[in-house]
Amino acid sequence: MAGVSDAVVSYTLNGRAPVAPATAERVREAIRTLGYRPNHTARALKSGSSGAIALIAPRGEDPAFTNPFFTEFAATAEDLARRRGFAFYMASYALDRETVVDRLQEFADRQVDGALIIPDDRRDRRSVAAIDAVGVPWVQVDTVDPIPGASTVGADLYRGGVDATTHLADHGHRRIGYVGHVGDEPRHRAWQDTCRRLGLDPGPALPARFTREGGYAAASRMVRAGDLPPALFAASDLVALGVLRAFHEAGVAVPDDVALVSFDGSWEAEYSWPALTSVRQPIEEMADAALTQLLAADSADSSEPTDPPDAADGLEASDGLAQRHRRERHSVFPGRLVLRASCGTH
C-alpha cells in the first residue's frame, strides 16, 4: 500500500536505517489505514535479544520426560535454541486440551516468546484456534499429518514401520507380529501393508499402550496364549523394553526364539539386553526444523505487514487467516534403522 519494500517498513518502525521523511510518512499512513500493529514479543523472538522458547510436553500415566524420546528431543531442542541465543524452558501438561492452553498462557505471562508443543493427539481446527488465541507463536512437533492452520513437524512413522518390518523379513522370517497402538497408527498400517506386499503371514497384533508396562502386559499375554511369532515389531522402545522383560521372565530368547525390532532409537534401546535394533527418530532434524518454523511463523505472523489474502483461496479476508495461511507448513523427516543385537546376527 505504501509502495515500499518490507525492509523500508521495518526501518521506518525500528529506526535502524534512515528513511526519507516523505516515504516514512507514506508507511505510517498505510499502517494507520491497515490497522497494523507490531507484536513486541514476536519481535523479541525474531531479534533473539531476550527471547525464550518453551517446550510443552504431555504426560499420561507416566511423567512426560520418563519417555526417553521426549527427553532426548527436549535436550536437543534446548541445545539448538541456546545456540540461536534463546533461553529454553520445559513444562508438561495433562492429557486435555485446556491444559495446553493454560501452560502456554502461563509462559506468555512470563515473556516466553514462542513454544514447541508435543501433542497428546492430533489437533483439530478448534484446538488450533484455542492455542492461537494465546497470541504466542507455536509449532507442534511429533505430528504425523499436516494440520490446517498450524505449523507442524514430524517423523515419517509409516516409512519407519516399513523399514522395521522389511528388515525382519530380510532376516528370513515369514511370520512377523506387531505390538503397539493399533488402528489409526502409521506404524501399525505400515506393518500390515508390508506383510501383505511381501506375502508374509502377519503374526498376532497386540494392542499396547506406549509404556514399559504396556509392552510387558502385551508380551505376557502373548506368552500365555502360546502364540509366539519368530519375529516381532514393537512400535516404540518403551514397548520393546516391556516385551524384553516379559520374554526374559518366560525364558523366551531374543533374538533366537523371537527376533525384535523397535522404534525410537533411544539410549535405553542401547543399554537393554539384548541391545535393540531400532528405527532412530530424526530428533536433530525435527528439533532444528521446529525452531526454524517457529521463527518463520513469527516473522509471517507479525514482524512484517502481511499481504492481503488471496481471494481465490476462498478464505475469509481477515488478517488472522492470512497470517495463519502463510505460516502453515508441515515437515516430515525419515528415521534411520540402527542395527544392534535384538534382530539377529548380521
Added chain:
Amino acid sequence: MAGVSDAVVSYTLNGRAPVAPATAERVREAIRTLGYRPNHTARALKSGSSGAIALIAPRGEDPAFTNPFFTEFAATAEDLARRRGFAFYMASYALDRETVVDRLQEFADRQVDGALIIPDDRRDRRSVAAIDAVGVPWVQVDTVDPIPGASTVGADLYRGGVDATTHLADHGHRRIGYVGHVGDEPRHRAWQDTCRRLGLDPGPALPARFTREGGYAAASRMVRAGDLPPALFAASDLVALGVLRAFHEAGVAVPDDVALVSFDGSWEAEYSWPALTSVRQPIEEMADAALTQLLAADSADSSEPTDPPDAADGLEASDGLAQRHRRERHSVFPGRLVLRASCGTH
C-alpha cells in the same frame, strides 16, 4: 522497633486488616529507620497467587534429564509444586558456576519466584553469595552436607551405601567390589567402612563416571583384568546399567557370577535384565522438603521484617547475613533398599 507483632507490620503494608492510625505510623517510622523494603516477587511466591518455581539441573557429557533420577525428581517436584498452586519450569545449565547464576537470572527476569537447584558439585561460600545476588529464593537439592548460608536437601548417601554393602554381605559374600565415584564420595566411604566393620575383603574399587558409559567402561576393565568379585556395589543405576551390558557381553552372569546392588531405584533399574536391587532415592520426601524450605526461606527472607542478628554469633550485623542465617537449613532423608533379582534369590 515499632513494638508490634509481625502480623501488624504485614497488615500495615498490605491493608488486609485494619491497623490503628497511630500504630501504623509507628510501623512506617520503623520501616523508614531500618530501611526495610518488601520483596514483591517473594510476596507473590508466598501468596501462591501467580507464583512459578524453576528447577535448574546440571548437564555434563549427557543432557541433564537423561539421568532418570533427575527426571523423576523433576516430575515429582512439578506435581507437588502444581498442587501447591505454582507453575513449574525446568532448564539445565552447563558445568560451571557462572551458568547457574545466568539461568537463575533469566528466570528472575521472567517472574519466576523461586528455584530448586541441582548442583554440579558442592557449593562454597563464594557461589552461595553469587546465587544470592540474583535476589530469588533458592534451595539446593541432591546435596550431601550442610552449606553455610544455604537451604539444602539431600539423600543419606552414606547410609544407602551401608545398606547396599550389608545386603550383599547378608547374601553370604565375603568379598565385595565397588564401581562409581571414589575418594570424597559418601557411597565409596560407606562401602569401605562396611567392609572393614564386617571383616570383609574389599574387592576392587573401580572409578567410574556416573553415566551408562562410565559403568560400561569400568566393568569392561574389570573383566579384562580377570578380577571379578562375587559381589559388587554400583553407586548409581546408570553405572549399574553399563556394568550389566559389559557383563552380558563377556558372558558374566548376574547374580550367579557377580551379585549386584545399585543406587537410585529408577524405572530403568526395574526394566533392566536382571532387574536391579537398588537403594531407592527418597525422591518424594526430598521434593516435598525442598518446596517447603523454598517457601520458608522466602518467608524468612523478606515477607516479614527480620530480627536483628545476634551479636553472639559473631556475624556482621547486616540484613543480608541475618536473613541468610535464619533460612539456613539442611534436610537429609534415608533411601530404601528395593529388592529385585540382581543381588540373588530371596
